[in-house]
Amino acid sequence: MEMTLLKVHGSMNTFYMFEGEEHEDYAQLAIQLSSIDQDIDGILVILPSTIAHAKMRVFNTDGSEASMCGNGLRCVARFVCERDGVTEAVIETMKASLHVKKEETLNDKIETYAVEISPISFALNSLPMSYLSNSEWLHKPLPFISEEIPFSAVSVPNPHLIGIVPAALQKDTSHQQKWAHYFNEENNYFSDGVNVSYVTPIENGIFVRTYERGVGFTNACGTAMTASALISCLAGLVPYGDVTVYNPGGMVKCAVSKTEDTIRLQLTGNATYLSVVKFNWSSSGENSCILSTEPLDEQTDYKEFIEQVTTLSSQFV
Numbered sequence: 298m299e300m301t302l303l304k305v306h307g308s309m310n311t312f313y314m315f316e317g318e319e320h321e322d323y324a325q326l327a328i329q330l331s332s333i334d335q336d337i338d339g340i341l342v343i344l345p346s347t348i349a350h351a352k353m354r355v356f357n358t359d360g361s362e363a364s365m366c367g368n369g370l371r372c373v374a375r376f377v378c379e380r381d382g383v384t385e386a387v388i389e390t391m392k393a394s395l396h397v398k399k400e401e402t403l404n405d406k407i408e409t410y411a412v413e414i415s416p417i418s419f420a421l422n423s424l425p426m427s428y429l430s431n432s433e434w435l436h437k438p439l440p441f442i443s444e445e446i447p448f449s450a451v452s453v454p455n456p457h458l459i460g461i462v463p464a465a466l467q468k469d470t471s472h473q474q475k476w477a478h479y480f481n482e483e484n485n486y487f488s489d490g491v492n493v494s495y496v497t498p499i500e501n502g503i504f505v506r507t508y509e510r511g512v513g514f515t516n517a518c519g520t521a522m523t524a525s526a527l528i529s530c531l532a533g534l535v536p537y538g539d540v541t542v543y544n545p546g547g548m549v550k551c552a553v554s555k556t557e558d559t560i561r562l563q564l565t566g567n568a569t570y571l572s573v574v575k576f577n578w579s580s581s582g583e584n585s586c587i588l589s590t591e592p593l594d595e596q597t598d599y600k601e602f603i604e605q606v607t608t609l610s611s612q613f614v
């Protein structure tokens with residue numbers, strides 16, 4: 298089957314995105330595409346929805362399906378808004394229908410979208426995480442990892458384990474690599490695996506590096522950055538409101554607001570189109586191949602933006 302794919306990124310978290318139908322073997326397509334193009338972190342499928350403007354499904358490079366993808370949702374938001382001629386929309390995801398909207402550009406010429414991140418839960422069984430008989434784990438060391446790093450577990454709704462680390466542990470990624478790898482193999486704590494982020498407060502925000510479940514280290518993970526902003530606010534490391542979050546692929550803004558019984562999260566960042574790719578997909582994989590690639594010209598502007606904004610975080614990249 299010949300398909301037209303858009304190669305897109307949010308903070309350099311990179312995907313092939315396309316309109317599809319239900320009941321195709323997208324897990325296998327994700328595995329095939331990521332073995333052909335090792336730049337990508339997964340695929341985004343835009344489907345018809347009976348309750349929203351569209352439905353998004355996201356598959357990691359290992360073929361596992363995730364309940365949410367913050368960076369991907371911004372790209373889907375752009376596609377759906379441009380397709381339907383609107384500036385706001387609702388996108389159905391695995392666990393919730395989420396509000397998305399076109400935003401003021403983060404910088405000249407950068408297509409920018411804001412997306413709701415929800416539902417949020419600190420209940421360990423929502424990840425799931427199992428540790429002794431705890432029902433939540435917030436800003437406390439996990440002694441089998443380290444007595445110094447405060448970890449928090451949260452689902453938004455995909456699962457995140459977030460550690461607040463000093464600059465030295467942010468620069469040397471081997472500690473994070475070891476534990477993230479361990480938690481994403483057969484283990485006693487996370488039966489479905491977990492996205493693991495190390496967060497370091499910097500001058501005007503936080504820096505977040507994420508090892509994604511089903512992928513490995515990524516340039517950025519949108520849900521992880523938003524969950525990290527929330528944990529940093531709860532821990533008193535940054536004030537509530539708009540948190541500037543740097544990552545190896547760029548910078549986003551995460552709005553965190555909290556009343557007595559409600560937390561609201563919104564992720565704002567780029568939705569950049571890289572190229573239009575014609576792909577021949579055969580289910581056996583034998584004849585699957587890229588037929589043509591037509592580069593688009595948005596990445597030059599994105600690179601300029603990154604050069605301007607990432608001086609503070611360059612020590613970690």
Ligand SMILES: N[C@@H](CCC[C@H](N)C(=O)O)C(=O)O
Pocket residue numbers: 310338355357362363364365366367368369455456492509510511512517518519520521
């Ligand atoms: N990159 C995404 C998250 C993708 C899914 C994740 N690997 C999982 O399995 O939960 C993001 O931007 O949120």
